[in-house]
Amino acid sequence: EEQKQKYLPKLATAEFIGAWGLTEPNTGSDAGNMKTIAVKEGNDWVLNGTKSWITHGKTGDVAVVVCRTGEPRTSGNSTAFIVERGTAGFSGGKKENKLGMRASETAEMIFDNCRLSDAQRLGEVGDGFRQALKILDGGRISIAALSIGIAKGAYEAALQYSKERHQFDQPISNFQGISFKLADMATEIMAADLLVWQSCDLKERGEKVTKQGAMAKYYASEVAVKTANDAVQIFGGYGYTKDFPVEKFYRDAKLCTIGEGTSEIQKLVIAREVLND
Incomplete structure (x- = not known):
């Protein structure tokens, strides 16, 4: 105290x-x-x-x-x-x-x-590692939320750019190759967001969040990397410059698959939890 x-x-x-x-x-x-x-x-x-x-x-x-x-x-x-x-x-x-x-x-x-x-x-x-595991449960939710923010930022930038950028006398959003990328982004972000909210709800109610936190962190971080990568692709050459924000989302997203436990560690945690249910 x-x-x-x-x-x-x-x-x-x-x-x-x-x-x-x-x-x-x-x-x-x-x-x-x-x-x-x-x-x-x-x-x-x-x-x-x-x-x-x-x-x-x-x-x-x-x-x-x-x-x-x-x-x-x-x-x-x-x-x-x-x-x-x-x-x-x-x-x-x-x-x-x-x-x-x-x-x-x-x-x-x-x-x-x-x-x-x-x-x-x-x-x-002798209680240090038990404390660490509890901290990691909450920390993974934080990284998952951070991942959502990066993914949404990259998606929103790509969505706006796709409507403004014209090729062949029309917005590039009219092309299926671009619109399908945007559809995948929107769907995956919403799914990741729901995983994060579920984890937050369990945490707030004082329930165990080891499995759900690892799921949220694993999925949301991978979605952030994929979304940022696709956003750079939609921007094309401009996405590879510092004149637009997507290059930063691209660089920042990767840490989310590493910090507070790699994606591979999250899979180990999830597998252990589901096998012990």
Whole structure:
């Protein structure tokens, strides 16, 4: 409760910018084999290791970091800690030069004998991975919603352009090759949107969203990539320039199939859930 009172109001008002550290350079999808460790020394914990691909990893004011506190690949082997920027032994590392989402900082977080009091532990010892899975359930819905926004932006730009661009004395929207692309875009976006809304409804009611969140994230992100790709195609050569917005949608969309778990990981989650139903 003290941690909530200390951090949540500032995070809610953006006085603090937060970060969440799970991924590592060599343990992306294989989070259970993380190398960043936290060792108990008296009433303190000493953190060592590197987290990568962290949003606000360099400039975030406060981060929740999941560290290994047990043996690799064992149950209950990780614990979460709250680390504030400026803490001795905690620094931001390399900032990634990304294809898209360039306004969102993605960087390393480096821990070199970073000492924290036990009061900075978040939850119980060994509870870190369970917390991470719960966070990912919600995070996947967020990425799915982001995907919908990108897809709608690309679709709306392509729709408008197809009505304005003339070839052979008529709008290119009159051609079946273009109109069928638009029909597919509209249908797939609506289907993805409904998956997202279903996940949001379950989440709001406090029900389990693991399967539906993974479905929404998987489908919506793939729809965003396909829609952005088709939008560039409809724009033709102009779509390949920075004079029109679709090139940015094209670059940004791809991250949605990677962040918060790749499309392949979403399929693993979905398969596990349906087989266990």
